[in-house]
Amino acid sequence: MNETPTPVPAVGQVWQDNDPRGYGRRVRIVAIDDTHATVELVTTRQVPTLTGSRATAKPGRRTRIRLDRFRPTSTGYRYVTTA
Template sequence: MSGTRTHVSKQAVLDAAARNPHDVRAGQVWRDNDPRSNRMVKVFYLDGPYACVYEVDQRGNLMPGEQRRMDRRKPRRIRLDRFRPTSNGYALHSK
């Protein structure tokens, strides 16, 4: 039947992300591919199926306000399978 969608559980998505399909590593800087954004994030550590990141500039320095977030230990968490070069993903900027 055309047009039907199969259900994928949230756990299956997290399991796939946990395998780190795009070899994301701490210290890398990734650029958001969303054309509305010019955001770059630096991976500080991996936490299961997530990369814990803080927003940085092109040189890898924390953006204003991110130091406060870091002091509170509240990184942004991005699923590892989103680090792919598509319009709704991320592209590797520097290793």
């Protein structure tokens, strides 16, 4: 197999949420400490409803994610690009 290894999380990288509830949510790493990365939402998150979909979070919103979640598993994140 010719899979590219997952890089170590670093400031400026863009990652995509693999969780099916995330619906393609992409985040950019803006800071890293010992255990967590502070990320900024890059794409608006859409949530499906019975009457369509609606946006719930706007780009620029910041949150913290544990560093061990930056791996391509079903509940983790996959590397997209460096911003």
